[in-house]
Amino acid sequence: xxxxxxxxxxxxxxxxxxxxxxxxxxxxxxxxxxxxxxxxxxxxxxxxxxxxxxxxxxxxxxxxxxxxxxxxxxxxxxxxxxxxxxxxxxxxxxxxxxxxxxxxxxxxxxxxxxxxxxxxxxxxxxxxxxxxxxxxxxxxxxxxxxxxxxxxxxxxxxxxxxxxxxxxxxxxxxxxxxxxxxxxxxxxxxxxxxxxxxxxxxxxxxxxxxxxxxxxxxxxxxxxxxxxxxxxxxxxxxxxxxxxxxxxxxxxxxxxxxxxxxxxxxxxxxxxxxxxxxxxxxxxxxxxxxxxxxxxxxxxxxxxxxxxxxxxxxxxxxxxxxxxxxxxxxxxxxxxxxxxxxxxxxxxxxxxxxxxxxxxxxxxxxxxxxxxxxxxxxxxxxxxxxxxxxxxxxxxxxxxxxxxxxxxxxxxxxxxxxxxxxxxxxxx
Numbered sequence: 357x358x359x360x361x362x363x364x365x366x367x368x369x370x371x372x373x374x375x376x377x378x379x380x381x382x383x384x385x386x387x388x389x390x391x392x393x394x395x396x397x398x399x400x401x402x403x404x405x406x407x408x409x410x411x412x413x414x415x416x417x418x419x420x421x422x423x424x425x426x427x428x429x430x431x432x433x434x435x436x437x438x439x440x441x442x443x444x445x446x447x448x449x450x451x452x453x454x455x456x457x458x459x460x461x462x463x464x465x466x467x468x469x470x471x472x473x474x475x476x477x478x479x480x481x482x483x484x485x486x487x488x489x490x491x492x493x494x495x496x497x498x499x500x501x502x503x504x505x506x507x508x509x510x511x512x513x514x515x516x517x518x519x520x521x522x523x524x525x526x527x528x529x530x531x532x533x534x535x536x537x538x539x540x541x542x543x544x545x546x547x548x549x550x551x552x553x554x555x556x557x558x559x560x561x562x563x564x565x566x567x568x569x570x571x572x573x574x575x576x577x578x579x580x581x582x583x584x585x586x587x588x589x590x591x592x593x594x595x596x597x598x599x600x601x602x603x604x605x606x607x608x609x610x611x612x613x614x615x616x617x618x619x620x621x622x623x624x625x626x627x628x629x630x631x632x633x634x635x636x637x638x639x640x641x642x643x644x645x646x647x648x649x650x651x652x653x654x655x656x657x658x659x660x661x662x663x664x665x666x667x668x669x670x671x672x673x674x675x676x677x678x679x680x681x682x683x684x685x686x687x688x689x690x691x692x693x694x695x696x697x698x699x700x701x702x703x704x705x706x707x708x709x710x711x712x713x714x715x716x717x718x719x720x721x722x723x724x725x726x727x728x729x730x731x732x733x734x735x736x737x738x739x740x741x742x743x744x745x746x747x748x749x750x751x752x753x754x755x756x757x758x759x760x761x762x763x764x765x766x767x768x769x770x771x772x773x774x775x776x777x778x779x780x781x782x783x784x
Contacts (some may be wrong), residue, residue: 380523384491394499397492401476402436402468408479409433416443417475419464429459433468440464444726448682453610460727473500482512482555487520494527503531504557508546511556515543525558534560547618549578549611568621575619579630582608582615582637590636594643595651597677604680605645612638644677648684655691664695668710682724689717693734698741701782702748705741712742729755729772736779749783752776 381390388396408415408430415430417440428440442461449456473496480493490513494506507528514520521540529536541558544567548555559567585608587599601608616634619625625634655670668691675681675688692714697706705711715738721731736751755776759769 380491380520380527381495383520383523384487390495393492393495397496398469400492401471402433402438404479405430405433405438405468415479417471417478419466419472419475421462421464426462426464427457428464429457431459431463436469437465437467440466446725446727450606453606458727473497473502474505477502477505477509480509482509483516485513487513487517498531506531507557508555511543511558514558515556528558529560532563534563537561545621547614549614549618552610552614554617571619572622572624575622575624578615578619579624579633582612585611586637586641590633590640594640594647595677597640597644600676600679601641602680605641605648605678606681609638609641609645612641648674648677652687655687659691659694664691665707665710668692668695668713672713680724682721685717685720685724689714689721689734692717693738696738696741698737701779702737702740703782708742711738712744714738715742715744715747729758729769729776733772733775733779736776740779740783745783749780752779752783756780 381388381393385393405415409432417428417430419426419428419440427443429443430438431441432439441459441463443457444460445455446458446460447456448454477493477497480489482490490509494510497503497506497509510520510524510528514524525536525541528534528541537560541560542564544557544559544564546555546557547553557567585601585603587597587601589597589599592598603611612634616625624630652671652674655667655674658664658667658670668688671684671688671691675684678684692710695707696711696714698704698711715735718731718735718738721728722735725731732751732755736748736755738748739745739751740748753776755772759765759773762769765773
């Protein structure tokens with residue numbers, strides 16, 4: 357969410373101010389002090405995690421591993437310490453143009469108190485959770501130097517429950533060090549460009565001016581990101597872009613629409629050139645998607661006719677237009693693998709260079725879908741057919757390693773293991 361931070365000195369001063377905001381806490385937690393509410397909220401986090409561990413959608417968080425940000429999911433909890441497992445993409449949700457994630461990879465032992473407050477906040481949907489949870493969360497966030505996140509949660513909650521407005525206004529003014537305006541705080545709509553989540557902030561006139569100035573800078577930076585993702589070529593005809601995109605096109609289309617929502621109120625987006633470029637970018641992405649959909653019939657027909665060498669080249673040409681799309685990578689890899697005419701378990705190929713190209717493409721798929729064992733086996737067979745026995749062996753050994761000492765193998769995993777073992781035996 358697009359927010360800016362209160363200076364630390366102002367935050368400290370506001371926390372020490374007279375409790376003009378006591379009505380909000382009293383309204384939701386009769387007879388309790390805000391300090392008691394914060395203590396109880398923090399104590400409730402581990403039990404909450406234990407309960408939600410039984411839900412289909414487990415709690416998730418973003419943590420830092422050195423300088424690397426890691427997306428993790430809770431997979432076990434004991435007392436105040438949880439096991440959080442790295443999440444990796446495993447499927448694509450076409451309806452929302454987003455990847456689905458599953459736990460796979462490194463485990464992290466983390467105390468609940470060490471989970472970043474911003475991640476804790478995501479466990480509480482301000483549009484659906486009760487007042488006790490949202491107000492408790494806001495009080496806790498304020499003690500974690502996250503007053504703007506507390507503002508976002510309370511404002512989004514209160515826009516649906518207007519009877520809290522006066523008390524929330526008073527609480528926020530005290531926390532931010534604002535003078536409460538007679539007409540109350542203004543609700544300013546927000547959109548998170550990464551998630552598409554809509555919400556609100558409550559602001560004074562002066563705070564809104566500062567917020568909009570910050571939003572202007574964000575609008576320019578975010579537009580630069582869109583340009584980078586698209587490849588920066590808005591003038592070439594569909595199918596003839598000079599530079600490939602760095603984000604899959606269907607996902608990029610959604611990001612463009614979110615950008616328009618997120619920065620609709622800025623002067624930057626209202627500029628004639630920005631409007632023109634956004635329209636051109638939308639048309640460029642849409643045009644390339646339509647071009648691919650139409651032109652891939654040629655590649656499919658070439659494959660049906662048995663001309664896999666031609667089909668592979670046709671798919672490769674289209675892949676350049678959408679190089680981050682796993683479906684396009686898979687189709688191209690399969691075409692090259694068939695064009696290689698592999699035989700004898702991978703020890704022979706009519707076109708070794710085609711096998712090498714297929715293997716490299718399967719490795720790209722492994723980067724996108726790390727959990728998929730089949731891609732390792734496909735890469736291994738094609739590397740062997742290309743003459744690279746060392747790389748082939750490494751991929752098949754990876755399949756065996758990942759399925760070792762497990763009693764919970766799925767049928768698919770068992771088949772992949774057996775295939776990998778067979779290939780390793782063949783290479784002896």
